[in-house]
Structure formats: structure tokens, C-alpha cells
Amino acid sequence: MKVKEIVSLVAGELVGAAIDPEYEITKAFASDLMSDVLRFSMDDTILITGLCNNQTLRTAEMADLRVVLIGRDKQPDEDMIELAEESDITLIKSKYSLFKLSGILYDAGLKPLY
């Protein structure tokens, strides 16, 4: 699934630029706990999270995540947007809860990590 499809499925919005519009996402992981994110291999995975700060992006960078979906109508600030660009991470935001986001993307075919 490409970034554009995800944005439309979750009635979301791209924050900044889509780094790689052709990047194919096959899996998703939802968490607000960053050390949990760092436990797994995140190949072709999107992170769904309600944590909206610089640490979300630092963690994504360490985990080799390339796309992060921020839920619960949280608003990334300028600092975050800049950091996302620097780290080649595509940021999407949505008003939906994490449960709803997960349900929608699961239904649409994204796989869980386990």
C-alpha cells in the first residue's frame, strides 16, 4: 500500500512532503511506547502512534521506519516537521483514534508484525 492510499483511507493529511511516493508498505505497528517500537524489525512497516513529539521521529529513525501515522488529531509542530524532513520520514496525521486507524488499515490488508 502506498502513502497516498493510506492518507485517503484514514482521511488524513500529509505533513510536509512524501519522501518516496512509491514506497510499498505491507505491515503496521501501533504503539505509544517507543522502546516497544525498538524491539522489532520494521521493514516496510508504518508506525501508528498517538505520541507526537521529537522522540517519535528519533525512534522512527533508529528503527528504520520511513512512514509514521500520527492519530488522535495530534498536531506536529515546526520542529517535528523539520526533523521528519532531515530524517527522510514521511509524516501523516489523522483525526481518528488509534483503534479506528488500526481497524481501517487492517481491513485494507496491512499485516500485523505478530
Added chain:
Amino acid sequence: MHYTFTIEQGNFTDAGQASSSVKRTLKQLGVDPANIKRTVVALFEAEINAVAHAYGGTIDVDIDDGKIVMVVADQGPGIPNIDLAMQEGWSTASAKVREMGYGAGMGLPNIKKNTDDLKIDTKIGVGTTLTMTVNLV
């Protein structure tokens, strides 16, 4: 090659900068992605712990052909019970630290899992030093 960084207590705006910089360096050096990932995950967890649980400190990274050695030394309260701290899920993280996304109690176990050698020297009231080694061959 030797790199040094300083870590500031409670500064969650910049926390992770050192790990980020090391990641860039390892990429430039052409280290393979799997080894980069385990190196920076371990370093990042240690960096965050020094920001979150201690009063800041220093990071020293040495990279050669065979291995990466990372020393994260903090001035902090020390760890009273290392066995407990190494357990998955055990955490004393403050409300502020939890708000930043930490406190799963998975940091030290993640470090252990991602490194080939981990040494923890800690003294109550003085500080904690983690020495982490990742073998490249």
C-alpha cells in the same frame, strides 16, 4: 575513529541527536544495515536513559574494522538493583518521561539483545556507565 558527545538531563528536544549522528557516520562508513540498526538501537536506549533517569553525561564511540565500542557514562542516581532493571517491563520512569514515550521498561533488555557485550558499572549517588560492544565480524 573516535567520537564524543554530551548528553543533557531532561532535554527531550535534543535527546537522540548523538545516536542520530552515529547512525549517519556508520552509513557513510558502509557498515551493513543490520549492524547499524542494532548499534543505534542500543546507543539510543542508553542515551535516552541518561536523559530520562540520570543527570546527563557523555557518550564515547570507537569504531574500527572489527567492532564498535560505545561508552555511555552519566552522572546520576545509579541503579540500585541491576537484575530488576534488566527485567522486561520494569521501570521507574517519571510522569514526564512517560509523556515523552518512554517507560516501557524495555530499554536495558533491548540493549542486551542488540549488543554482543554489555557491561554495567553503577554506583549509588555517583552514576552509571554502560559499555556496549557490537562485533562487526
